[in-house]
Amino acid sequence: MQKGVIAIIGTTGVGKSDLGIQLAKTLQGEIINGDSMQVYKGLDIITNKIPLNEQEGIPHHLMDFLDPHQEYQVTDFTKDALRIIKEIHNRQRIPIIVGGTNYYIQSLLWKDSLIEGDSFNTNDKKSDVDEEILDAKPEVVYKRLQEVDPVMASKWHCNDTRRVRRSLQIYMETGKPHSEWIKEQNDPKEKASSLRFSRTCIFWLYSDLEVLDHRLNSRIDRMIKSGLFEEINYLRNSVKTGKIQTPLGNKEDFTRGIWQAIGYKEFEQYLTAVEGSNDAPYLNTLKTQGIESMKVATHRYARTQIRWIRNKLLYKCQQESLNNRNEQHSGNIRIYLLDATSLETWNQEVRDKAIAVAKEFLENGIGPNPTSINSRAKDLLKSKKDMNDLEILNNWTKYHCNICTIFNDNIPVIINGNYEWNQHLKSRKHKSKLKLKKQFDENYNGQFPPWFNKKKII
Known part of the structure; x- marks a missing residue:
């Protein structure tokens, strides 16, 4: 087989890890975690890691290796994943990237999906003072971005702390405003295909949202029975006692690191009340509200994942196909939608179709027409492109x-x-x-x- 890769994407709780195991067993593959929360040690329930006894001996990379107080950027993931993919190819095996953090996967598959870590240039504009600002209050970070990159500052809301901080970080690490990087990367001369691998096969696991919501609710109920609150209390106590350090001292920053995980911040009010109240009915009410908030946030996140796939990743794949027709391509990529709505038909609709498609595509570079796989594919494999970065600069x-x-x-x-x-x-x-x-x-x-x-x- 050519030195290609397989990526499995989709919403949380749709079965990506299961398909990854099934493909790896058949194709002599190894799995690379593409979930930004599953990089953290322990915390298996909150981050929904596949249990060790269900991994069936398949190697899993970039999982369960980072301390909770550490941060892991998309540039770190890309660098580490590229190294591991090279090692897997050298073993004559197939890398299978599995995860729901879609910008991780997109940044790995294309060279121009992020500002390369290797291209960072240190200059005299970077300082210890700037580094401290990244850990400051959101209004301070935003004010600094207004000073160094007013174009990007005008595009982001001051409370959109993740984007604001990322734009400022790019300036700090490169000495060049984020807005300038975007303009350069969207220059027509730089727009030729930058696909990293000669053959890239993406499987998008999709489920009807109504069915998925029920499945997610049941999974959360199982998480609670399996010890979710024990993990939450461990994290909380570790911060209070100083065992886990955070940028905000003894308080969590819910926009960074493990604290972003759904299943922790939703219980902030309950955890605070537990520390100062013995009113059982009141505490039970807060706990119930936290559980409901966790379910709502999980449903919302699933829809966000779908929007990213349709607006960004699917559009990127279509642009790649256009480059192929114009003979400007550096590789071949296909995205296949698999219907995971019914677990009763999983083997026929998901496992067997994925195995057959992957074998054909990786061996010949030509797979079946993606819209012919099932009845849903024709409608869902239409990009609902939102705006790329350059359009954000011009139209936001x-x-x-x-x-x-x-x-x-x-x-x-x-x-x-x-x-x-x-x-x-x-x-x-x-x-x-x-x-x-x-x-x-x-x-x-x-x-x-x-x-x-x-x-x-x-």
Whole structure:
């Protein structure tokens, strides 16, 4: 077989790890973890690692090796994964990347999906003071980004701490604004294919969302029975006692590292109450609310994963196919959708089809037409491209909702981007404010009466 790779993507809880094991057993493969939370030691329940006794002796790389207080960037993953892929190829085996952190996988498959760690240049603009700013309060980080890269600062909301911090970090590590990197990477001369591997086969496991939601709820219930709260308490106590250090001292930063994992931050209010209250009914209510929040957050995350696949990764694959037709390609890539809605038909619809497709594609470089695999593929394998980085620079707009600001004690309500703005306009909260404003306009000629208490309305 050519030195290709297989990637398995999809939502949380859809069965990616199971398919990875099945493919590895058949194709003499080794698995590379592509989940940003599963790199951490222990914490097996919160991060949903596949148990050791279910790995069936298949080597798993980049899993369970990082201490909870450490951070692991996408550049770290890409560098480590490329090294391991080379080692697997040298053993005449097939690398199989499995995970739900889609930007990890995309950054690994294409050279231009991130700013290369190897291209970082240190100059006199990088300083200890800048490094300390990354750990500062969000408003401080945002102010610094405004100073060094006003273009990117104008695109991100000040509370979008992850993006703001990433843009500032890129400037600190390269000496060049993030916005300049984006413009360079989108230069037509640099847009030729940058696929890293000669043959790349992607399997997208998909399930109907209604079915998936029930499956995810059941999985969370099993996690609780298996010791989720024991892991949560261990993390909490480790921070309080100083065993695990965090940038914020004895408080977690839920935008970084392991603290982003769904299943911890949702219980913050409950954990705090446990430390200062013996009111069992009250604590039970908070615990129940935390469980419900965890389920809602997991459902939301699954939909975010699908949007990324359709808006970014699928679009990237289509652009690669266009490059192939223009004879500018450096490799061949195909993405196949597998219907994982019914577990009863898993072997026929997922396992057997994936094995057959992978063998044909890796051996011949030509697999079946992706839209012919099943009835869902034709509709779902259509890119719903959102915006690439260059379009963000050119078209991204911040919106100020004057109506909602009035009923928010005049604290500005800022909406970031066209999509979020359209969602805001459709929201129940915004419509209720419009209704109130209309009543004031009709009854008080647009003026607020003396008794009007905005905080009370909120």
